[in-house]
Amino acid sequence: MGHAADPTGVIRIGLDLVEIGRIERLVDRWGERFLKRVFTEEELRSSLGRRRSAEHLAARFAAKEALIKAAGLPSGWRRIEISNRRSGEPYFSQLPEGLAPERVRLSLSHAAGVAMAIVLIEASLPRRPVAPPRAGAGRCSSDGGRGRAG
Numbered sequence: 001m002g003h004a005a006d007p008t009g010v011i012r013i014g015l016d017l018v019e020i021g022r023i024e025r026l027v028d029r030w031g032e033r034f035l036k037r038v039f040t041e042e043e044l045r046s047s048l049g050r051r052r053s054a055e056h057l058a059a060r061f062a063a064k065e066a067l068i069k070a071a072g073l074p075s076g077w078r079r080i081e082i083s084n085r086r087s088g089e090p091y092f093s094q095l096p097e098g099l100a101p102e103r104v105r106l107s108l109s110h111a112a113g114v115a116m117a118i119v120l121i122e123a124s125l126p127r128r129p130v131a132p133p134r135a136g137a138g139r140c141s142s143d144g145g146r147g148r149a150g
C-alpha cells in the first residue's frame with residue numbers, strides 16, 4: 001500500500017566528453033597498439049570504415065568512460081562494446097558481467113571537435129525493509145511525555 005514497501009529504483013548516470021584530436025593523436029602515436037587496447041574488432045570495423053573515423057572512435061571512447069562512471073566499474077574498455085541499430089541508435093552490444101542490457105541506455109553526439117556520451121542505468125535495489133518504529137520515537141502523548149499514571 002504505502003510507498004515504503006515498493007521496490008526502489010534509482011537511475012545512475014555517467015557522462016563523458018572526449019576531444020576528437022586527442023584520439024587522432026593517440027592513433028598517430030600508438031596506432032594499432034592503442035586501437036586494440038581500447039576497441040573491439042566490431043567497433044574498429046564499423047568506425048574505421050567511416051569517413052570521419054576519429055569522431056566515431058572518440059564517441060565510443062566517451063561511451064565506455066561514461067558507462068564506467070555510471071556503473072562504478074574498474075576500467076576494462078574491451079569488455080564494453082558499442083554498436084548501432086539499423087536506425088543509427090547506439091547501444092551496448094557487450095557489457096561487463098552484472099549489467100543487464102535492458103537497463104542501460106546510451107546517447108552519443110559529436111561536433112566542434114568533441115564527442116560526448118551519456119549513459120543511464122536503471123538500477124533496481126532490493127526492497128527497502130520497513131523499519132519498526134523505535135520505542136518511544138515519534139509517539140504523541142496526551143500527558144506531556146510524563147508517562148502513564150499508575
Ligand SMILES: CC(C)(COP(=O)(O)OP(=O)(O)OC[C@H]1O[C@@H](n2cnc3c(N)ncnc32)[C@H](O)[C@@H]1OP(=O)(O)O)[C@@H](O)C(=O)NCCC(=O)NCCS
Nearest residue numbers: 055056057059060084086087088089090107108109110111
Ligand atoms: C539521429 C540524429 C538526431 C543524429 O544527430 P546529429 O546532430 O546528426 O549527430 P550527433 O553528432 O548529435 O549524433 C551522432 C550520433 O547519434 C546517434 N544516432 C544516430 N541515429 C540515431 C537514432 N535514430 N536514435 C538515437 N541516436 C542516434 C549515433 O550514435 C551517432 O553517432 P555514431 O554514428 O558515432 O554512432 C540525426 O541523424 C537525425 O535527426 N536523424 C533523423 C531521425 C532518424 O534518422 N530516425 C531514425 C528513423 S529509423
